[in-house]
Amino acid sequence: MQVNSNSIFYIFCPANFATGGPEALHQLGHRLNSLGFNVFMHYILKTDQDPVHPNYLKYNLSYTDEIVNSKNNIIILPETYLAPIFKAKYNAIKKIVWWLSVTNYQITFNQEKEKVKHKKFYGIKSYLNPKKYAPLPTISALKRKRVLNLAHSHFSMDFLKTNKLEIIGKISDYMSDSFYEKIANHVKKEDFVLYNPKKNGEYLERVKALCPDLSWKALVNMSPDEVAYWMNKSKLYIDFGYHPGQERMPREAILMSCCVITGSQGSAAYQDDVPLPEGFKFNEAIDSPEAVANQIMLTLNKFEDKIQLFSDYKQKIFAEKENFDRAVNHVFNKN
Known part of the structure; x- marks a missing residue:
């Protein structure tokens, strides 16, 4: 994809959490930063602790709570946290989902679906009034929002192709x-x-x-x-x-x-x-x-x-x- 020299990357990542997914997100931020891009981690699910896990201090990445909603800027989301795609305050910014785990997307989606299954006509309500009713991140919804997608494995690439999602490439992580x-x-x-x-x-x-x-x-x-x-x-x-x-x-x-x-x-x-x-x-x-x-x-x-x-x-x-x-x-x- 074409990236402007003044573009800002915001990488969404769970705060103070050390597993394979967060490590990969920090690796991506570190590489983009080394290429001269303007990159910030945006930590979610924060507590009173420092949001940067000690394991990731070595990546030397800045973080921010403020995101500039501009068409020149880009947010990168793990597949388990797709709510920003549907929020009005991010309506202009480019959105990329990095599919680190197909399975974790399915688990998270089913949990969200379970929460609203007893709410009558929730799908229609969320479509007509997304500010009040958070849409479920279905494959169809992701397509409507013209989300860009990065595969992480051949498994996730196969999933993206099968579901006809727009793919911009495949990036796998590496052992630290x-x-x-x-x-x-x-x-x-x-x-x-x-x-x-x-x-x-x-x-x-x-x-x-x-x-x-x-x-x-x-x-x-x-x-x-x-x-x-x-x-x-x-x-x-x-x-x-x-x-x-x-x-x-x-x-x-x-x-x-x-x-x-x-x-x-x-x-x-x-x-x-x-x-x-x-x-x-x-x-x-x-x-x-x-x-x-x-x-x-x-x-x-x-x-x-x-x-x-x-x-x-x-x-x-x-x-x-x-x-x-x-x-x-x-x-x-x-x-």
């Missing part, structure tokens, strides 16, 4: 330097199998029952340093959870020389998003737990051979920052 600083290649690998109990359910429990003698380690209630400690010394990380986007933990595991097994839900269904070698991605509806258990045992026993299969994926992760910079330059017309 803090992850690379935790890599400890000198640590001896052991036969630990890591998993996140918050993201794995009954299917993994069936797999675990087939391998009761293995050392299973749940990554729960741990600091980032503790997670890194276990990834550096373990041979395998398993994630059968839903992948709403390009998840960070599998990438972190690969950087720390773990083999990785995933399911095929959400973004994991797309090999371009989660490019695991053949035999390390399973479909829970088709593949038996016995097949997974066999791959686990083979991976642990032949680790030195199996880890080599992940070298292409690791190189792709190493190139994320360069690809991110190139994508931002391309989308916002910087050569």
Whole structure:
């Protein structure tokens, strides 16, 4: 898209909140700022705390509560916070939605829909009187408002194309330097199998029952340093959870020389998003737990051979920052 030299970017982001989405939003702000654009973070859902999470001070971004509603300016919104699209005070400013997670949009939309489902004729009322009745951010409503859209993954790109939304490009995030600083290649690998109990359910429990003698380690209630400690010394990380986007933990595991097994839900269904070698991605509806258990045992026993299969994926992760910079330059017309 064409951006004027006097344009101002406002990036909407949850205040004092550290997860993959906010990190990506700060990465985008940092890159736009380095290209010479005028960029401000606009923090939402604020409390009495400093809105800038300590993890993001390194991006050195200014923030503001005031937004100039001009056609030359641009607001960038995560897919979970689309209310500004329908507000009169933002009627002139260009609006871009960055689809960091298709799933989180659907969850948020369903929650909003649930709140108004008992209000008679709410859809018509919100269309006729949006000042009083906040419109639901349906796909049709986004099209009517001529919102521009950025994909984050091939999963989200497919979603945008299927729904015929106007796409201006694809920008994926990158692993921050803090992850690379935790890599400890000198640590001896052991036969630990890591998993996140918050993201794995009954299917993994069936797999675990087939391998009761293995050392299973749940990554729960741990600091980032503790997670890194276990990834550096373990041979395998398993994630059968839903992948709403390009998840960070599998990438972190690969950087720390773990083999990785995933399911095929959400973004994991797309090999371009989660490019695991053949035999390390399973479909829970088709593949038996016995097949997974066999791959686990083979991976642990032949680790030195199996880890080599992940070298292409690791190189792709190493190139994320360069690809991110190139994508931002391309989308916002910087050569």
